[in-house]
Amino acid sequence: MSTGLSDNEIIGKVLRGDQQAYAGLVERYQNYVFTLAMRFTKNREDAEEASQDIFIKAYRSLADFRGASKFSTWLYTIVNTTCITFLRKRKLETYSLDHEKIFEMADSKDSGFRANLVEQKSRTNMVNEAITLLGHDDAEIITLFYKAEQSLEEIGKILGLDPKTAKVRLHRARQRLKEKMETYFAEEVKDLN
Amino acid sequence: METQKHIEEHLWDYIDGTISSEEKTIIEQLLLSNTEWKNKYLELLETHRILQSSGLEAPSLRFTKNVMEGISKYHIAPATKTYINKRIIWGIGFFFIAIFVGFLVYGFGQIDWTAKGDNNLSIDLSRLDINKFFNNTYINIFMMINVVLGLFLLDNYFSHKRKSFQKKV
Incomplete structure (x- = not known):
């Protein structure tokens, strides 16, 4: 397997014809891609389908990766375009992420939603649920910074922003996330303390 | 309100480690002497820790296999x-x-x-x-x-x- 090799070394192997080496890249970035896809699709099944498309597209365009940026940065551009195309194709109802509306919708679609929220006490679930209550821009920057562990410079590159603007946007997103957690997950936050 | 925002911005920079050593010293002194700064810092640090400790979500176990099956039908397009x-x-x-x-x-x-x-x-x-x-x-x-x-x-x-x-x- 390609474990232990750097991204560029694996890419080199794949480009030289070792298709199986690509599995190393998939394993390394599947959670990153899947989490980002979840921010767009809001459900696991669609996120998984979109993530597969993303890795297939990335494989087909691998010769275009010049190594000027990190592989994850390049991959994010594919995540973004593929997810938008995916949603367009599916004609998914794009929900307004206004919290009142989302709870109204959740109540009407699944009365067990709130009950499930209370049950989901794990840190990851709570944070992920809170992130889904944010607007796309806020959710995106928090996911990139905390979950994908991208630096502000890299986030700036990915989102086409100045690192200072990315920093301000991150501050605001964290503030809004904190408010959501305090409003909707006060009990869980208390339990975690 | 503006001061509160200002404090938060400085504290986030301190938590993220994106400030100079002089600014760091000033903030550390403020944290020792000013209760408002200290309380705000603890509050933000908690949010930061919760966020840091939340991992990435994982797809199904068959994911890599599915992708590899998917790419087997394709060739890498020329640059x-x-x-x-x-x-x-x-x-x-x-x-x-x-x-x-x-x-x-x-x-x-x-x-x-x-x-x-x-x-x-x-x-x-x-x-x-x-x-x-x-x-x-x-x-x-x-x-x-x-x-x-x-x-x-x-x-x-x-x-x-x-x-x-x-x-x-």
Whole structure:
């Protein structure tokens, strides 16, 4: 397997014809891609389908990766375009992420939603649920910074922003996330303390 | 309110480690001496820790296998730069610019700058000759400007539509 090799070394192997080496890249970035896809699709099944498309597209365009940026940065551009195309194709109802509306919708679609929220006490679930209550821009920057562990410079590159603007946007997103957690997950936050 | 925001920004920078050593020293002193700063710091640090400790979500166990099966049907496409000739792109760009400039030159060429505006419009609507309006120099200019503005508006409309869709998702 390609474990232990750097991204560029694996890419080199794949480009030289070792298709199986690509599995190393998939394993390394599947959670990153899947989490980002979840921010767009809001459900696991669609996120998984979109993530597969993303890795297939990335494989087909691998010769275009010049190594000027990190592989994850390049991959994010594919995540973004593929997810938008995916949603367009599916004609998914794009929900307004206004919290009142989302709870109204959740109540009407699944009365067990709130009950499930209370049950989901794990840190990851709570944070992920809170992130889904944010607007796309806020959710995106928090996911990139905390979950994908991208630096502000890299986030700036990915989102086409100045690192200072990315920093301000991150501050605001964290503030809004904190408010959501305090409003909707006060009990869980208390339990975690 | 503004001060609170200011404190938070500094504290986030301190937590993220994106400040200079002098600023770091100042903030550390503030944390020791100022209760407001200290409480805010603990609050933000908690949020930061919760966020840091939340991991990435994982797809199904078969995910890698599915992707590998998916790519087995494909070959890596050659790098774009190897088959896209920049001269063709430039050629297309020049073609459109030439059409646009040609249109403007032709339009301005049609204008009789010495002609006076036809102000003798008949009030009798039954004898109204529409062609008279379209032969008018100023109407030609007006139409040309409208076409150009229309193109700008169309471009603006499509880019706005694209942006609002991206924002929605």
